[in-house]
Amino acid sequence: MIDPTSQYRFCTQHRCGKWYPSLTSAQQQAAAIGAGLLELRTGMFQPYRGTRLETR
DSSP states (O other): OOOTTOOEEEEOSSOBOOOBSSHHHHHHHHHHTTSEEEOTTTOOEEEOTTOEEEEO
């Protein structure tokens, strides 16, 4: 079960995204900063090598 108070962000070696309240929005923004590929048709997110997901 997902904790409603959790926040998510993706970080690369050189850049970190902002904290987002949902994993979906964090994935969308990670794709925007070049930390992964978001397939719009299926909604699948593939992080690039070296990208890590942080939660708090």
